[in-house]
Amino acid sequence: MKDFLIExxxxxxxxxxxxxxxxxxxxxxxxxxxxxxxxxRSRKIGANGRERRMVIYAGGLAEASTIPAGWHGWMHYRTDVPPTEEGYVPRSWEKPHRPNLTGTAAAYRPRGSLLAEGERPRVTGDYDAWSPE
Known part of the structure; x- marks a missing residue:
């Protein structure tokens, strides 16, 4: 009942x-x-001359990072043919889909950040620290 009301x-x-x-x-x-x-996709062409493309996310939570590369291209009008009709095959240079890991233990943490191990790299000579005069 709770999920029904939330939706x-x-x-x-x-x-x-x-x-x-x-x-x-x-x-x-x-x-x-x-x-x-x-x-x-919408049944009718909109005022801008394009069909509207929509996604209903699995699991209820709208998380755009769960859209794989082939569908992302279709959703953003980079291709007119959806991956199901085209027989989409990923390119050799494409990496497999990974969800957005921000806010989780698996999030990217550069060396020297407060949540990662290691020491922060020293600043090189191409940087001058600002000091008010």
Whole structure:
């Protein structure tokens, strides 16, 4: 019951009933990625001459870093064909998808930061510290 009420009223969390209703009435299902995110396009072309592209995130929390590279290109109009229709094959230089790890124990911490081990590197000669005169 709690999740149901949160989905109705907590729009900042991600998927709401309004989003689901609008997508059901105006969207055409395009495909699903390996994380369970579902992708839609609008039935009509908008005033800007393009279709609207939408994603319903798996798990309820709207986290844009869970969109893989192929779907990211489609969502941002870099390609007109979604990965499900094209048979998307990642390029040899593309790394596998990793979620946003900010705020977790696995987040990137450079050497010398307060939360990492090691000593902060010394400043090289190309930097002059500011001091008020």
């Amino acid at each position: 109705i009223f907590a729009w900042w969390r991600g998927n709401t009933w309004g989003t689901r209703l609008w997508t059901a009435l105006n969207g055409v299902f395009v495909g699903t990625d390996e994380f369970g995110n579902r992708y839609y």
